[in-house]
Amino acid sequence: xxxxxxxxxxxxxxxxxxxxxxxxxxxxxxxxxxxxxxxxxxxxxxxxxxxxxxxxxxxxxxxxxxxxxxxxxxxxxxxxxxxxxxxxxxxxxxxxxxxxxxxxxxxxxxxxxxxxxxxxxxxxxxxxxxxxxxxxxxxxxxxxxxxxxxxxxxxxxxxxxxxxxxxxxxxxxxxxxxxxxxxxxxxxxxxxxxxxxxxxxxxxxxxxxxxxxxxxxxxxxxxxxxxxxxxxxxxxxxxxxxxxxxxxxxxxxxxxxxxxxxxxxxxxxxxxxxxxxxxxxxxxxxxxxxxxxxxxxxxxxxxxxxxxxxxxxxxxxxxxxxxxx
Numbered sequence: 001x002x003x004x005x006x007x008x009x010x011x012x013x014x015x016x017x018x019x020x021x022x023x024x025x026x027x028x029x030x031x032x033x034x035x036x037x038x039x040x041x042x043x044x045x046x047x048x049x050x051x052x053x054x055x056x057x058x059x060x061x062x063x064x065x066x067x068x069x070x071x072x073x074x075x076x077x078x079x080x081x082x083x084x085x086x087x088x089x090x091x092x093x094x095x096x097x098x099x100x101x102x103x104x105x106x107x108x109x110x111x112x113x114x115x116x117x118x119x120x121x122x123x124x125x126x127x128x129x130x131x132x133x134x135x136x137x138x139x140x141x142x143x144x145x146x147x148x149x150x151x152x153x154x155x156x157x158x159x160x161x162x163x164x165x166x167x168x169x170x171x172x173x174x175x176x177x178x179x180x181x182x183x184x185x186x187x188x189x190x191x192x193x194x195x196x197x198x199x200x201x202x203x204x205x206x207x208x209x210x211x212x213x214x215x216x217x218x219x220x221x222x223x224x225x226x227x228x229x230x231x232x233x234x235x236x237x238x239x240x241x242x243x244x245x246x247x248x249x250x251x252x253x254x255x256x257x258x259x260x261x262x263x264x265x266x267x268x269x270x271x272x273x274x275x276x277x278x279x280x281x282x283x284x285x286x287x288x289x290x291x292x293x294x295x296x297x298x299x300x301x302x303x304x305x306x307x308x309x310x311x312x313x314x315x316x317x318x319x320x321x322x323x324x325x
Contacts, residue, residue, distance in 0.1 A: 004288055006150070006157040007315050010188065014043045014321035019115035021317050022108050024101035025122045026050020026064065034313035035062050043314065044321050047114055049101040067104040076107040083135065102127060106135040109299050116320035120304030121313065125164055125292065132294065132301040139298045146177045147303065148184055149278045149291035150319070159185045159265040160281070163274035164292030164303060174216035178267045179223045180295040182233045185265050188322065195244035195263030196220070196237025197273070201253045204240075213238040213269050234259050241266070241277075290315045293323075300324050 003011075021038075025031045026048045035046045036059045047063045048054060054064045067073060073095075080103065081094035089097075097103050102123060108114045119128045129145070138145055146169075148161035161181040162169065169177060174196070182192040198213040199205060217237040224233050236259035243253040243260055250261025268274035282289040290312065292303040300323035302316050 003311070003315075004152040004155055004157070006152050006155075006188075007288065007290070007318070010315070010322055011041070011043055011318045013325075014318040015041070017321060017325055018042075018045060019321045019324050020045040020047060020113070021320055022047045022049065022105040022114045022117040023313075023317070024049040024105035024117065024119050026054050026101070028121045030308065030310050030313060031121050032057055034310045034317070035059075037310065037314050038317050041314075043318050044115075046317075047105075047108065049105055065104070067099045067101065070104070072113075073098065073104075076104060076111070079107055079111065080135070103131045103135070106131045106301070109301065110135050115324040116300035116302070118302050118304065118313065118316050118320055120292075120302075121306060121308055124306075125303050128301065128303045129165065129294070132297060136297050136299050136301055138296050140296070143296055144173055144176050144180075145294060145296040146173075146180055147292035147294050148181050149289050150188070150293065151278060151281055152288035152290075153281060153285060154287075157188070157190050157264070159190060160274060160278045161265070161267055161295075162271065163268065163278040165271070165294070167271045169216075169270065171212055171216040171219060174212070174267065174269065175219035175223055177295075178216070178220040178235060178265075179228065179233075181265050181267060182224070182228070182235065184293070184295055186231065186233070188319075191262075191264045192231070192233040193259050193263050194220075194233065194235040194265040194267060195239045195259055196235070196267050196269075197241060197244060198238035198269060199240060200238055201240045201243040202238065202257075204253070209269065210238060236260065237267075239263070288315075290319060293319060 021044045039059045077095040077098045146162045147165035151158045185192045196217045200210040242249040244263040247261035254260035281287045
């Protein structure tokens with residue numbers, strides 16, 4: 001599949017800024033192939049976690065680490081024990097936990113041995129996010145961690161959020177997701193024009209489900225005005241999808257809005273809507289989908305769909321490098 005200009009630009013930025021990315025799923029053939037491709041294209045340095053026999057299948061320069069035999073195992077186990085002893089973990093439990101690939105990889109990122117981690121080809125989202133929250137932690141005390149997808153539709157990149165993590169966000173959480181997604185858009189040179197999605201546009205329906213989006217929109221605007229003023233973020237809602245992205249419909253349904261019809265950041269009201277929305281866009285619309293990309297962590301850790309392709313892994317690795325800059 002020919003790459004979009006969006007992901008090509010991300011890859012070029014990564015190539016110009018060498019970083020080390022951990023791929024903890026060396027047992028998966030797609031990950032092995034992606035690791036070789038990433039090294040061939042000089043997108044990042046790669047550490048792959050798995051059995052030493054992998055070395056015969058990997059390009060020179062790809063580092064293979066087996067946690068069981070690593071000279072860092074005891075150090076990483078002590079680090080994890082100190083982090084979690086207040087939660088009742090024992091030194092023996094810490095040792096066993098750190099031997100697992102995702103946890104070992106997270107400690108590498110935490111300690112500075114790597115800039116970021118990409119997992120999820122084999123592991124569930126929960127198995128990727130849980131160690132990230134325990135080890136990497138949120139960027140802001142009391143802040144939340146959410147997820148988004150980069151969706152490239154007919155060559156145009158959009159941000160879809162949250163499509164992979166927060167199941168039923170409150171008004172406050174939905175507002176935070178909108179702000180995080182706007183910041184992600186800006187980092188990747190996508191217009192931070194944010195639409196809060198609903199089945200209603202500007203009061204066309206009355207329902208508690210709509211009220212949640214209306215109230216979240218108001219709270220997100222306050223956050224932008226107080227924390228991100230002057231950064232060029234535009235946010236409005238509530239919008240039906242067509243009013244958000246089709247100029248003629250936006251002008252008809254929400255005249256006077258500087259977001260209606262022009263949105264590039266789409267905030268879904270819950271995980272049902274977000275997950276269905278991105279998969280419809282990908283599978284029926286033929287869009288490129290990269291993610292779930294995690295937002296709100298101190299250091300970048302990103303998830304993959306278990307149905308991901310080699311190109312998906314390569315793209316998310318490049319995105320992870322850019323997030324680390």
